[in-house]
Amino acid sequence: MxxxxxxxxxxxxxxxxxxxxxxxxxxxxxxxxxxxxxxxxxxxxxxxxxxxxxxxxxxxxxxxxxxxxxxxxxxxxxxxxxxxxxxxxxxxxxxxxxxxxxxxxxxxxxxxxxxxxxxxxxxxxxxxxxxxxxxxxxxxxxxxxxxxxxxxxxxVMMLYYRKSVLAKAGIAPPTTFDELVTAAKALTTKKSKGLFVGNDGLGDSATLAVFSNGGDLVTPDGKVAFGSAQALEALTGLKRLRDDKSLLLGFTTDWWDPAAFTQGVVPMQWSGLWAMPAVAAALGDDFGVVPWPAFKAGGAPVVRxxxxxxxxxxxxxxxxxxxxxxxxxxxxxxxxxxxxxxxxxxxxxxxxxxxxxxxxxxxxxxxxxxxxxxxxxxHYPGTWDTAVSSAFNAAAAKIAGGEGDPAALLADAVRKAQSEIDKQLGR
Structure with missing residues (x-):
């Protein structure tokens, strides 16, 4: 919720x-x-x-x-x-x-x-x-x-996975982004995709990517932090999921609803704890949960x-x-x-x-x-309002989609977001 x-x-x-x-x-x-x-x-x-x-x-x-x-x-x-x-x-x-x-x-x-x-x-x-x-x-x-x-x-928002499907494919629950990409690709078939993060192919994954690589969104003193090298590296990495065509796009409900997962459309889905009663009712104990995995060694798993x-x-x-x-x-x-x-x-x-x-x-x-x-x-910082998050997400979507130069897109988003935060803080 x-x-x-x-x-x-x-x-x-x-x-x-x-x-x-x-x-x-x-x-x-x-x-x-x-x-x-x-x-x-x-x-x-x-x-x-x-x-x-x-x-x-x-x-x-x-x-x-x-x-x-x-x-x-x-x-x-x-x-x-x-x-x-x-x-x-x-x-x-x-x-x-x-x-x-x-x-x-x-x-x-x-x-x-x-x-x-x-x-x-x-x-x-x-x-x-x-x-x-x-x-x-x-x-x-x-x-x-x-x-x-x-x-x-x-x-709490985390990654659901089907135990039986992953076990049959010989895949362990992912603990790094590389493992997530590999699992999503391996679990993608002609009839189904391996992972659902949102109908737009992005959902929370952009902010999760930044956090999981040791980056941040905004500092406590109101300075935009998502222009860091760690953030750029992680956001650029999201393109791999698009390139592999392993993401479910345009489902009948979005990621907050577990229907794609419970109906067997995907074996992995980002969703929330609120959905667990419905997941358990549909699947019994044939599911597990893990955080969004660390982007790489030295990174950090994340739940929102x-x-x-x-x-x-x-x-x-x-x-x-x-x-x-x-x-x-x-x-x-x-x-x-x-x-x-x-x-x-x-x-x-x-x-x-x-x-x-x-x-x-x-x-x-x-x-x-x-x-x-x-x-x-x-959790998101208190300055993460609609104007700030929109600037970030618009750039992240283009980066993940392979549209334009990632560094330039992110730098432009930083400028827009900083302007909005300065307005909030009266600077």
């Missing part, structure tokens, strides 16, 4: 706003303007936005959580607004208006929201529980020493850690009540955090104590994935 991927299209199946007041749920129209709060006797009505999760039961879950919060805090009613389609676009537009929600979730954290004063610092919300959040979850929401969100779930983060509108009328909601749900309620992580696809609770008690993540490939995230997890 990570936002830095085209997953939003898979979730646009529900819409509307629902008001939770005095333990009841009242359906309203699609308007984001709360209605009916006075009927509960509550002094405050919070408008809380979620994107339209595709996992069955998620909407009902957040409504239950809202009801439980109102029962514990009867002076605060909660209206849940379920937003389909282009959630990020709708949110960014609405944040500039009086209809902006009090609490909202975002995918990969954008520090620009904090620097523009649109989201409130939440250090006081964490309190003594701060040390219980994993380092990745805390680092991902930090800006200039303050924390501007509370991670709700960590989404994304997820969703709860933020408070700093310009809203109900900041104190909004902070209370975020604190109650995502800091204090371990049982609800565990439910949200385990019951609607698999996700890792950002709190280490909660993750340790998540039974569905305690064995098999799910447990292995949690370990991979702890060992090899990388």
């Amino acid at each position: 990570s936002a830095r991927r085209p997953e939003l299209s898979r979730r646009g199946f529900l819409t509307g706003s629902l008001l939770v007041a005095a333990g009841s749920v009242l359906t309203t129209a699609c308007s984001t303007d709360p209605t009916g709060g006075s009927a509960s006797g509550a002094e405050t009505t919070l408008n809380v936005w979620y994107h339209a999760y595709g996992e069955a039961g998620t909407q009902q879950a957040v409504l239950r959580y809202a009801t439980a919060f109102t029962k514990a805090n009867p002076d605060i009613a909660v209206k849940v607004t379920w937003v389909p389609g282009d959630y990020a676009g709708k949110l960014n537009a609405t944040l500039l208006t009086d209809a902006a929600p009090d609490v909202f979730e975002i995918g990969d954290f954008s520090e620009g929201l904090a620097r523009r004063g649109q989201i409130a610092a939440l250090d006081d919300v964490y309190g003594s529980a701060r040390s219980d959040f994993n380092k990745n979850a805390v680092d991902a929401v930090g800006v200039d020493g303050k924390l501007y969100g509370v991670k709700m779930i960590d989404d 850690v994304g997820g969703w983060t709860s933020c408070v509108n700093a310009k809203g009328r109900n900041v104190a009540a909004a902070k209370r909601f975020v604190q109650w749900l995502w800091v204090e309620q371990a049982d609800l955090q565990r439910d949200f992580a385990e019951s609607y696809g698999f996700h890792v609770p950002p709190r280490t104590s909660v993750a340790a008690t998540a039974k569905k993540l305690s064995d098999g490939p799910a447990k292995e994935t949690v370990g991979l995230a702890q060992q090899h997890g990388r």
Whole structure:
């Protein structure tokens, strides 16, 4: 359920706003303007936005959580607004208006929201529980020493492989990029391809390539880092997968959905932990997981850690009540955090104590994935917004496709990305 991927299209199946007041749920129209709060006797009505999760039961879950919060805090009613389609676009537009929600979730954290004063610092919300959040979850929401969100779930992305197919071909799960290329080519037949990373043939592979060769995307002080020699070498290497024609392109669903893997269209696919229940239901124990392999000896395996983060509108009328909601749900309620992580696809609770008690993540490939995230997890920097990532991905796609001079393409992307980051940082 990570936002830095085209997953939003898979979730646009529900819409509307629902008001939770005095333990009841009242359906309203699609308007984001709360209605009916006075009927509960509550002094405050919070408008809380979620994107339209595709996992069955998620909407009902957040409504239950809202009801439980109102029962514990009867002076605060909660209206849940379920937003389909282009959630990020709708949110960014609405944040500039009086209809902006009090609490909202975002995918990969954008520090620009904090620097523009649109989201409130939440250090006081964490309190003594701060040390219980994993380092990745805390680092991902930090800006200039303050924390501007509370991670709700960590989404781990890794490489799935079919044990039986690889074993039959005498192929071990890849541990280097050379091995991945060789395996993908060997597993490609007239009827199927060896690897699926995304319908565009790129997906996350460009950023993974950079990380796996010891490179970085942006430094903590806002300097573009993907113009390094390591990055150029790794991005150029992606062309080998294209040249071998071993990549599945243009499938009916994209990499976030495991259908290509579970239907036997490919024996290896990059996807997420959220898909594991569906994979296990289709394949039993005939699958394994590995990180994106190190580009070469001396490089590093990588799994991407994304997820969703709860933020408070700093310009809203109900900041104190909004902070209370975020604190109650995502800091204090371990049982609800565990439910949200385990019951609607698999996700890792950002709190280490909660993750340790998540039974569905305690064995098999799910447990292995949690370990991979702890060992090899990388998240996108807070400056990695749409403009910056688009400049990088456009260059990476051309490099992988053999279009133009790789060094020149990457240098141009660096200039564009640096200009955008400088705007973010007010430089």
